[in-house]
Every structure is written in structure tokens, then in C-alpha cells.
Amino acid sequence: MEIAELKQQYIALKAKADAAWETAKPWREALDLALAEFHAITEEIDSLMDNQELVGTCEGCRTPIFAGERCYHTTDGVDLCADHAPNASDALNQMQVALAEDDWADLEWDSREELEAAISQVQAAIASNGDYSLAT
Numbered sequence: 001m002e003i004a005e006l007k008q009q010y011i012a013l014k015a016k017a018d019a020a021w022e023t024a025k026p027w028r029e030a031l032d033l034a035l036a037e038f039h040a041i042t043e044e045i046d047s048l049m050d051n052q053e054l055v056g057t058c059e060g061c062r063t064p065i066f067a068g069e070r071c072y073h074t075t076d077g078v079d080l081c082a083d084h085a086p087n088a089s090d091a092l093n094q095m096q097v098a099l100a101e102d103d104w105a106d107l108e109w110d111s112r113e114e115l116e117a118a119i120s121q122v123q124a125a126i127a128s129n130g131d132y133s134l135a136t
């Protein structure tokens with residue numbers, strides 16, 4: 001390609017690029033503003049959280065759960081705040097269904113006997129204390 005032709009093509013393409021850049025100007029400015037706001041807010045969150053440790057977010061209500069707060073962590077990694085933590089009766093129900101359906105292999109018990117023993121323990125705890133939240 002001759003230099004004169006190269007220059008012409010460069011000039012034409014540069015003009016197109018400049019026009020595209022100009023067309024995108026309002027969005028670039030809006031994006032810059034949104035990003036600045038985002039960074040300001042995340043810095044505010046960081047300073048707010050300076051001495052706090054976030055241990056999870058409640059799957060039930062999306063509220064953050066901080067270290068030291070009562071909450072419940074399921075064996076499959078779900079975090080629940082104290083308000084949404086299951087009660088012992090919920091766990092008992094789940095254990096009884098697992099036993100009845102003989103579908104407990106993925107749960108925390110190694111044998112049917114262990115599961116039966118755990119059910120008895122929870123039944124006894126509910127009998128003496130009433131139903132209670134599993135949040136700790």
C-alpha cells in the first residue's frame with residue numbers, strides 16, 4: 001500500500017473512530033458517574049465494616065450476618081439469620097422423612113441407627129424444652 005493511500009485510509013478510519021467515541025460520550029460519562037458512586041459506597045461499606053466480620057447473608061431475607069450474631073449454617077452451605085433459622089421440630093420432621101424414605105445417605109449420619117438415635121435425642125429435647133430455634 002502506498003503511503004498516500006495508507007494516510008487516506010487512516011484518516012477515514014480515525015474519523016469513524018472519533019465519531020463513535022463521541023456518540024458514546026453520554027454513556028461514558030454516565031458510566032464514570034455510576035462507577036464513582038459505586039466506589040464511594042463500597043468505601044463507606046468498608047469503613048462501616050472496619051471491625052466487623054461478615055460471616056454470611058441470610059438466604060431467607062438477604063440480611064447480612066455478622067460474626068457473633070445468632071444464625072444457622074446448613075450442612076450444604078446455606079446461611080440463615082436467627083429469624084429464619086429452622087426450629088428443632090423442622091429438623092425432626094426432615095430427619096423422620098429421611099428415615100421413612102430411607103434417603104439419609106447424603107445427610108450427616110453414617111447409619112440408620114445413628115439417624116434413629118439422633119431422632120430420639122431431638123424428640124427428647126423438644127419434650128423437655130419445647131420447640132426451639134437451631135440458631136446458635
Ligand SMILES: [Zn+2]
Nearest residue numbers: 058061081084
Ligand atoms: Zn433472614
